[in-house]
Amino acid sequence: MSNDTTVHSTSPLLDVSDLTVEFATSTGAVQAVRNVSIHVAHGETVALVGESGSGKSVTAQAIMGLLPKRISQVSSGSVSFLEQDLLKLPPRQLRDLCGNDLAMIFQDPMSSLNPVMRIGYQLTESMWRKGGASRKQARIRAIELMDIVGIPDARNRVDDYPHQFSGGMRQRIMIAMALTREPRLLIADEPTTALDVTVQAQIMELLKGLQSELGMALLLISHDLGVVADSADRVYIMYGGSIVESGITRSTYENPAHPYTTGLLASIPSVYERGTRLTPIPGSPPLPTASRTGCSFAERCPFAVDQCRTDEPLLRNPVGWPSTRETACHRTEEVLQHG
Amino acid sequence: MRTPNGKVPTIKNLSSDPTRTRIIVMLVIIALYGIAAIFGPILMNFDPTATDLTNRLLAPGAERTDGTIAVLGTDQIGRDLLSLVLYGGRVSMIAGVFTLLLAGLIGVALGLFAGFRGGWTDAIIMRLADLQLAFPAILLAILLVAVLGPSLLNVILVLAVANWVVFARVTRAQALSIRSREYVSAAHTLGGKQLYLMFRTVLPNALAPLLVVATVQVGMVIIAEASLSFLGLGTPLSTPSWGLVISDGRAYLDTAWWIATIPGLALSGLVLTLGLLGDALRDRFDPRMKTL
Amino acid sequence: MPTELGTSKEYLDGFACPVAHDVRAVDGLGWAAEPRMRTYVLKRIFYSIFVLWGAITIVFIVVRVLPADPALLILGPDATVAQVEALREQLGLNVPLVAQYFQYLGDILRFDFGDSYRLKVPAMELVLQRAPATLALATVALVISLVTGLVFGLIAALRVNKFADRVISAVSIAAQALPQFWIGLVLVLIFAKWLKLLPSAGDSTPAHFILPALTLSLAFTALLTRLTRSGLLEVVNEGYIQTARAKGLRERTVIVSHAVRNALIPIVTVVGLQFGQLLGGTVIVETVFAWPGVGRLLVQSIENRDYDVIQAAVIFLAVGFVTINLVVDIAYGVIDPRIRLGARR
Numbered sequence: 001m002s003n004d005t006t007v008h009s010t011s012p013l014l015d016v017s018d019l020t021v022e023f024a025t026s027t028g029a030v031q032a033v034r035n036v037s038i039h040v041a042h043g044e045t046v047a048l049v050g051e052s053g054s055g056k057s058v059t060a061q062a063i064m065g066l067l068p069k070r071i072s073q074v075s076s077g078s079v080s081f082l083e084q085d086l087l088k089l090p091p092r093q094l095r096d097l098c099g100n101d102l103a104m105i106f107q108d109p110m111s112s113l114n115p116v117m118r119i120g121y122q123l124t125e126s127m128w129r130k131g132g133a134s135r136k137q138a139r140i141r142a143i144e145l146m147d148i149v150g151i152p153d154a155r156n157r158v159d160d161y162p163h164q165f166s167g168g169m170r171q172r173i174m175i176a177m178a179l180t181r182e183p184r185l186l187i188a189d190e191p192t193t194a195l196d197v198t199v200q201a202q203i204m205e206l207l208k209g210l211q212s213e214l215g216m217a218l219l220l221i222s223h224d225l226g227v228v229a230d231s232a233d234r235v236y237i238m239y240g241g242s243i244v245e246s247g248i249t250r251s252t253y254e255n256p257a258h259p260y261t262t263g264l265l266a267s268i269p270s271v272y273e274r275g276t277r278l279t280p281i282p283g284s285p286p287l288p289t290a291s292r293t294g295c296s297f298a299e300r301c302p303f304a305v306d307q308c309r310t311d312e313p314l315l316r317n318p319v320g321w322p323s324t325r326e327t328a329c330h331r332t333e334e335v336l337q338h339g
Numbered sequence: 340m341r342t343p344n345g346k347v348p349t350i351k352n353l354s355s356d357p358t359r360t361r362i363i364v365m366l367v368i369i370a371l372y373g374i375a376a377i378f379g380p381i382l383m384n385f386d387p388t389a390t391d392l393t394n395r396l397l398a399p400g401a402e403r404t405d406g407t408i409a410v411l412g413t414d415q416i417g418r419d420l421l422s423l424v425l426y427g428g429r430v431s432m433i434a435g436v437f438t439l440l441l442a443g444l445i446g447v448a449l450g451l452f453a454g455f456r457g458g459w460t461d462a463i464i465m466r467l468a469d470l471q472l473a474f475p476a477i478l479l480a481i482l483l484v485a486v487l488g489p490s491l492l493n494v495i496l497v498l499a500v501a502n503w504v505v506f507a508r509v510t511r512a513q514a515l516s517i518r519s520r521e522y523v524s525a526a527h528t529l530g531g532k533q534l535y536l537m538f539r540t541v542l543p544n545a546l547a548p549l550l551v552v553a554t555v556q557v558g559m560v561i562i563a564e565a566s567l568s569f570l571g572l573g574t575p576l577s578t579p580s581w582g583l584v585i586s587d588g589r590a591y592l593d594t595a596w597w598i599a600t601i602p603g604l605a606l607s608g609l610v611l612t613l614g615l616l617g618d619a620l621r622d623r624f625d626p627r628m629k630t631l
Numbered sequence: 632m633p634t635e636l637g638t639s640k641e642y643l644d645g646f647a648c649p650v651a652h653d654v655r656a657v658d659g660l661g662w663a664a665e666p667r668m669r670t671y672v673l674k675r676i677f678y679s680i681f682v683l684w685g686a687i688t689i690v691f692i693v694v695r696v697l698p699a700d701p702a703l704l705i706l707g708p709d710a711t712v713a714q715v716e717a718l719r720e721q722l723g724l725n726v727p728l729v730a731q732y733f734q735y736l737g738d739i740l741r742f743d744f745g746d747s748y749r750l751k752v753p754a755m756e757l758v759l760q761r762a763p764a765t766l767a768l769a770t771v772a773l774v775i776s777l778v779t780g781l782v783f784g785l786i787a788a789l790r791v792n793k794f795a796d797r798v799i800s801a802v803s804i805a806a807q808a809l810p811q812f813w814i815g816l817v818l819v820l821i822f823a824k825w826l827k828l829l830p831s832a833g834d835s836t837p838a839h840f841i842l843p844a845l846t847l848s849l850a851f852t853a854l855l856t857r858l859t860r861s862g863l864l865e866v867v868n869e870g871y872i873q874t875a876r877a878k879g880l881r882e883r884t885v886i887v888s889h890a891v892r893n894a895l896i897p898i899v900t901v902v903g904l905q906f907g908q909l910l911g912g913t914v915i916v917e918t919v920f921a922w923p924g925v926g927r928l929l930v931q932s933i934e935n936r937d938y939d940v941i942q943a944a945v946i947f948l949a950v951g952f953v954t955i956n957l958v959v960d961i962a963y964g965v966i967d968p969r970i971r972l973g974a975r976r
Contacts, residue, residue, distance in 0.1 A: 064877055066873055066876055066877060094879075095879040095880070095881065096879060097879065098876070098877055098878065098879035099877065099878035099879035099880070100879060103877070103878075104877045106870060106873065106874060106877075108870060111869060111870035111871065112870040112871055112873070112874045113870075113871055113874065114871040114874075114875070114889055114892075114893065115871070115893070115967075115968075115969060116892050116893055116896070116966065116967055116968060116969075117889075117892075125875075125878065125880070126878045126879060126880065129880060129884065130879060130880075161968045161969070163969055174874070177874070177878070469682070470682060470685035470686070470689070473682040473685065473686060473949075473952065473953060473956065474685075474686050474689060474907075474949055474952070475907035475908065475910055475911040475948070475949075475952055476907070476908075476911065477908070477911035477912075477914065478910075478911055478914075478945055478948055478949065479689070479693075481914065481929065481930075481933070481945075482690065482693050482694070482941070482945050483693055483697075485933040485941055486693055486694060486697050486698050486704065487697065487698075558808065562810045565810055565812070565813075566810060566811070566812055566915055569812045569915070569918075570914070570915065570918060570930055570933075571930075571933075571934065572933065582812070585812065585813055585816065586812075588816075589816065589919075592816065592819065592820055592824060593824055596820055596824075599813075599816050599820070600813075600816070600817060600820065603810065603813035603814075603816070603817070606810055606813065607805075607808055607809050607810065607813070610808040610809075610810070611804070611805060611808035613808075614804065614807065614808050615804070618804070
């Protein structure tokens, strides 16, 4: 395991290409995720940002194979992890990967932990079920992990139940659970949303620290631009099921190239603007069932012109910007000037 | 929860909704039962005490000595089974409705007091409820009827006593949740009398879950009455309820099986419809109650 | 990251041998060692005794307080005044009610339930003679219900909305609406009279168990099926199921190890509540099948106006009911640690 955070090889650790996920509804098939492509390099921290309903969690679920089978399916695209297409893997091999090289933590640690099982059991389960460890060994390792994530008095608390811990502690336990087999990639779906603000910072710090120590890549999913600002190397902005902008975090924040990003940034309350009104983005995000002619953001967009309502913008690299920067907007140049 | 067209469901709001059809169908069936029960025996000039021994134990569809056809057959003393079934429906429905009214009255009243007053009133009433639940309802009913004697009135009283608890619980839960809401304490400080408050605030909200509970309970009560009558602990011999007819038919299982089986079909049908109605109402108003 | 643990012997010992006074416990039977569990069990036992007292008092009130004249009730309307007076003396009915009540409680504590008026033997003796038959029937019915209900509920949940589920759900709903006494008679009609396959009365052979046990278990099985199905369906949407899948566990492990245990919790509560119905059902089923148990004794005693036996039988059944509830409550505490550790949900 390397402590080196630089990119190992040229091929990305995770390469999601043109992913489309459909859900079955009473009115027909609905696309929750459309032609989404993201990649994560070894050791990199990438953020996937969007509102509820933007499709970011569905993307994560599709990567891990956690989509509800009866009502959803991946209709196109590929998910390449460690050079294997996860979508084409037989279930058994996918299961081997999950919880191993590929791990995920979820938003609400209370409901994500089984309330009637001791956390020691939940921590060690994959170790002795899949990893071939003995229960004793697994238990020792569990206590180690609890120490690593900062749970005090781990030895005595390993047999406690989830409800005996605070929210922040539970999330730490979730993280410990994800780390048991030293994953190469950790997907964190809104890890701090259900927590208090002070605890949020602690958890993010923990994640960053662990990541640099273990050389782990992190795919951070959030609706909160502020939370990912410090942690992410690169950011993807999602809206209405598609990627609308992506780029290196700092560059994207300082020079947003898509009106939605501009709107998001402007709506963050700042202590410097105390006494002024908050500026939300007017309107609300489109339902997945809404028809798609033109840009899905057009009706809320201050820059929209007629073309926006008829032609759907494709992801492109704005003129004069490095190839890491992409945006799906007809009016990028204007946004960059004014935003 | 909201209905598919976005409105919050209330009693008055039975607008377009697939569950609505279920509810209407069930209500229609029950109404048919009711009409049959009320008017049937009258139309057929039924006299439960009249015997007609020349026409006893006729099979369904057989012809009587006077030329009429016994559509469902006759029983051991010659009474027309179809009439018996219709008449029995009366007994069951009367038992069901009145028991529920009584149990509901007692239960809602006690539940309101327990929920609204809290403290000792609440503790005592709830202990009483727990105690009663600790005693299997049918045992209590059997015991009470054994002492009081068989009669329809006694059955109603007994079953009401056995079944008030669930109404009290539902009402109390509503009362507790409403009591903690601010508009109630606001009204209270403005001088609203407690009783008035209880009625105006708790009852409208409680109506929906109470209705759901009531439909479930009616079915159980009807079966309980039939069971008691079957054991000879229900209606007296002069009032043939379904349970009584089936019990009489036991001795003739070999020779005249229809006496014991056909009233049971009517009984099962009614209870099934009521159960489905209860399910549909519950789906409509509060799917969270599924574990009740 | 350094850890102080490594393979310290102290720790391994702690893992291997649970210490009774220590809150540290291990998976499995360690729960019995927890002090909070013992408190919980004791509390439930005291509560059960309280409920039993309540049941006994209710019986007293019904049998002694309600009727205008209990002696008249026993002797029937044809009795002479002298006979009634004699019986009143004999039963101790001429003292104030409160005194009667304490006499009654005292008798019960000394296990004196009076004598059968008809057979002149101790009432409880009669009841206890019949008890094994009832217990056997109830146990067989319970086992059938548990196995069938859980299995069919599981199948229905695994094949939700497909044909198997629809059939199972429809049958369960219908089965709950059927009155036991009628279903019993129909089964007798079909299997004993028409097909002549199974016996319809008495309890001499194992084959005699089949029809009565089936009848008794029917409603309970239907209820368990529906509860298991809905419980599993709800649980399967919970977050920790997704976590378990994200850990790469086999689906079988996810369902059996994670889902079922949580789904059992609401099932266990309802099972406890509904078991009383099962016991109450023995009264009817035993009558239909002429099963020589406590239920049939109860009905016969009512016909004979043998009130001491009625009392004894009812109390016996109440005791059974309370005991079952106690066992269920304890099981509930074992399955859901939040209950015994007093957590807010």
